[in-house]
Amino acid sequence: MNLSLLSEPSGVRHEGRPRVLQDGSRVAVVGAGPAGSMFSYFLLNMAEAVALDVSIDMFEPRHFCHRGPAGCNHCGGIVSESLVQRLATEGIMLPDDVVQRGIESYTLHMDVGDVEIATPLMEKRIAAVYRGNGPRDSEPLDTHSFDGYLLELAQQKGATVIHRLVTDVRREDELMSVHCADQFSDNYDLVVIATGVNSRLMESLEDETQEFQRPGRTRTFICEFHLGRDVIRETFGPSMHVFLLDIPRLEFAALIPKGDYVTLGLLGDEIDDELMAQFFNSPEVQNCFPDATIPSHACHCYPRMNIKPTNPVYANRLVMIGDSGTTRLFKDGIGSAYRTAKAAAKTAIFHGVSAEDFKTHYAPLCRKIDNDNQMGKVVFGFGSLVQKARFARRGILHMVANEQSQAGGKRRMSGVLWDLFSGSAPYTDVFLRTLHPAYVGSLLWNLIAGNLPGSAARKEHAPKQERDRVEH
Amino acid sequence: MASLGKDYKDGEIIVRQGEAGNCMFVIQKGEVEAVAESDGRELRLRTMGVNDFFGEMALFEQATRTATVRALGPARVLTIDKKNFLGGIHEDPSLAFRIVQTMSHRIRDLTDRLATFEEHCEPESPE
Ligand SMILES: Cc1cc2nc3c(=O)[nH]c(=O)nc-3n(C[C@H](O)[C@H](O)[C@H](O)COP(=O)(O)OP(=O)(O)OC[C@H]3O[C@@H](n4cnc5c(N)ncnc54)[C@H](O)[C@@H]3O)c2cc1C
Numbered sequence: 136m137n138l139s140l141l142s143e144p145s146g147v148r149h150e151g152r153p154r155v156l157q158d159g160s161r162v163a164v165v166g167a168g169p170a171g172s173m174f175s176y177f178l179l180n181m182a183e184a185v186a187l188d189v190s191i192d193m194f195e196p197r198h199f200c201h202r203g204p205a206g207c208n209h210c211g212g213i214v215s216e217s218l219v220q221r222l223a224t225e226g227i228m229l230p231d232d233v234v235q236r237g238i239e240s241y242t243l244h245m246d247v248g249d250v251e252i253a254t255p256l257m258e259k260r261i262a263a264v265y266r267g268n269g270p271r272d273s274e275p276l277d278t279h280s281f282d283g284y285l286l287e288l289a290q291q292k293g294a295t296v297i298h299r300l301v302t303d304v305r306r307e308d309e310l311m312s313v314h315c316a317d318q319f320s321d322n323y324d325l326v327v328i329a330t331g332v333n334s335r336l337m338e339s340l341e342d343e344t345q346e347f348q349r350p351g352r353t354r355t356f357i358c359e360f361h362l363g364r365d366v367i368r369e370t371f372g373p374s375m376h377v378f379l380l381d382i383p384r385l386e387f388a389a390l391i392p393k394g395d396y397v398t399l400g401l402l403g404d405e406i407d408d409e410l411m412a413q414f415f416n417s418p419e420v421q422n423c424f425p426d427a428t429i430p431s432h433a434c435h436c437y438p439r440m441n442i443k444p445t446n447p448v449y450a451n452r453l454v455m456i457g458d459s460g461t462t463r464l465f466k467d468g469i470g471s472a473y474r475t476a477k478a479a480a481k482t483a484i485f486h487g488v489s490a491e492d493f494k495t496h497y498a499p500l501c502r503k504i505d506n507d508n509q510m511g512k513v514v515f516g517f518g519s520l521v522q523k524a525r526f527a528r529r530g531i532l533h534m535v536a537n538e539q540s541q542a543g544g545k546r547r548m549s550g551v552l553w554d555l556f557s558g559s560a561p562y563t564d565v566f567l568r569t570l571h572p573a574y575v576g577s578l579l580w581n582l583i584a585g586n587l588p589g590s591a592a593r594k595e596h597a598p599k600q601e602r603d604r605v606e607h
Numbered sequence: 608m609a610s611l612g613k614d615y616k617d618g619e620i621i622v623r624q625g626e627a628g629n630c631m632f633v634i635q636k637g638e639v640e641a642v643a644e645s646d647g648r649e650l651r652l653r654t655m656g657v658n659d660f661f662g663e664m665a666l667f668e669q670a671t672r673t674a675t676v677r678a679l680g681p682a683r684v685l686t687i688d689k690k691n692f693l694g695g696i697h698e699d700p701s702l703a704f705r706i707v708q709t710m711s712h713r714i715r716d717l718t719d720r721l722a723t724f725e726e727h728c729e730p731e732s733p734e
Contacts, residue, residue, distance in 0.1 A: 181701075216691075217691050217695075219611060219685070220685070220686075220687045220688065220691045220692070220695075221691070221695050221702065223633040223685050223687060224633070224660075224687055224692065224695065224702055224705065224706070225702065225705065226658060226705050228633070228635060228657070228658055229611060231609060231610050234609045234610060234611055235609055236609045237609050237610055237611045237612075256613075256686055257613075258612060258613040258685075258686055259609075259610070259611050259612060259613070260611060260612070260685065260686070262609075262611055263609075394609075474698070474699075477699060477701075478699070481699075481701065500698070503698075559691075
């Protein structure tokens with residue numbers, strides 16, 4: 136038995152077993168979150184297209200039909216605009232019972248005022264979903280889990296689900312073996328790690344092999360407030376509410392309306408009680424709720440988030456996808472799961488399953504995501520500066536409000552913020568747009584106009600009811 | 608339960624022949640019909656249902672819409688931007704596979720219809 140995952144066991148001849156998938160090849164997918172399910176779906180789809188007979192075993196201890204933590208993969212549950220479109224192009228439509236709410240706009244809350252940024256097409260193209268079957272103790276829903284739906288698609292293509300927790304993955308001669316907590320084990324031609332970042336498997340593989348670095352992680356916070364459908368429609372509408380507050384270490388905060396609940400997600404650098412207290416005590420947050428009172432939450436968790444990629448993300452007959460490999464910083468994690476899953480599936484079907492194949496055909500996508508994340512850090516760095524500078528917040532508010540009130544015309548700041556909040560465009564794209572002379576010129580003008588005495592953004596000290604809410 | 612896309616009422620026009628276009632559409636619910644208009648007369652090209660797409664030519668060409676598409680009963684339709692689509696294809700060319708497949712079916716269908724039409728129009732050969 137050889138615990139080394141990445142290096143070849145000595146004496147094994149590579150010519151022995153070809154490192155390509157052939158008729159009868161077996162693939163193990165560890166974890167059936169979005170990455171695992173989409174990998175299985177696309178691999179089986181492509182195999183069918185080229186008349187290749189491969190089988191997939193998906194290892195997943197969770198049942199997504201359960202409510203609360205037992206069925207949930209802990210996330211804000213926003214399926215981005217770009218992913219909704221790409222899935223639709225692939226022929227994967229999100230059914231109505233999976234979509235808890237279609238999001239039409241973002242409402243940005245700052246101490247200097249609120250502003251709503253509407254989707255450019257006035258169309259619902261962002262989906263708010265539950266990863267499991269809803270919060271703990273919620274009523275049985277007439278809805279369906281997002282992860283459960285993707286898993287069903289993979290099963291319909293022929294994948295087999297094995298409800299077991301994988302405790303180890305080893306290299307056995309030229310094959311890989313998967314070992315489960317209940318002593319079950321089996322051999323495979325390819326093992327795909329899609330366990331996300333909240334799993335102990337990545338830790339134990341790193342410790343055992345000492346040959347790859349598991350992803351860097353940070354602690355986040357999610358909770359669910361039960362407010363009821365009608366109250367949510369009235370107070371939150373089909374809008375995702377995001378906050379730009381001067382709270383150190385907080386990178387992104389959002390209230391996401393879903394059926395009877397509103398989900399709160401706090402992302403940043405190790406979210407802790409102190410940061411949460413500051414957030415909940417902000418008037419901008421309290422004012423979002425009826426009677427400016429934050430209700431107690433029905434369900435909460437502190438999931439980890441990937442902030443640094445696994446290195447390397449492949450070996451012979453082994454590949455890491457989704458959060459187990461690399462993902463976009465703070466945004467569109469499910470979109471990255473789709474992109475990495477499909478790229479890995481294409482590599483396995485059309486090229487092979489050797490380290491060299493993954494290096495040539497899969498790693499470039501991971502590098503592209505990682506490079507864009509570097510730009511993302513710059514963009515979030517600017518965000519932190521804005522968090523600290525009230526005059527900048529006033530300028531932004533003024534600029535967005537103007538753009539939103541004018542039909543037609545270039546909506547430069549709205550577009551930048553929309554793509555930043557929704558994760559619809561790469562960070563590099565967003566950053567380059569902020570260098571456009573017209574953007575810079577307009578921002579400078581709005582910084583002046585927004586800070587003139589009498590501007591709407593300067594009336595922040597008035598009570599909420601009397602404050603000029605910027606209407607559109 | 609909630610839904611994505613935009614709702615159209617029975618008979619409402621989604622795209623109009625001759626207009627410029629820079630997106631395609633995927634039907635989420637209901638049915639739509641594509642009609643070609645010529646000399647004030649309409650020719651129904653096809654009807655389409657859930658998960659079918661239309662308007663895809665605008666993604667590949669700069670030309671105007673070749674047909675009018677309208678809802679047959681209430682319908683819900685999702686828009687796919689040219690930028691998103693082309694960006695996706697740039698990263699993953701296989702994203703276009705389904706569209707190419709559908710376009711190929713449509714060419715086959717039109718060829719069959721043209722052949723049938725020509726058969727009917729051919730002058731009878733003299734005995
Ligand atoms: C607070 C927060 C909010 C977020 N909000 C959003 C958002 O709104 N939109 C968005 O796109 N992304 C969001 N993300 C990111 C998103 O959750 C992830 O990027 C996405 O879930 C990654 O999918 P995955 O399949 O790689 O991993 P996961 O979703 O984590 O799935 C991993 C699966 O593997 C299974 N598993 C784990 N260990 C084992 C094992 N040993 N054996 C077998 N199975 C195992 C788990 O049960 C799970 O089902 C958010 C993340 C956080 C932390």
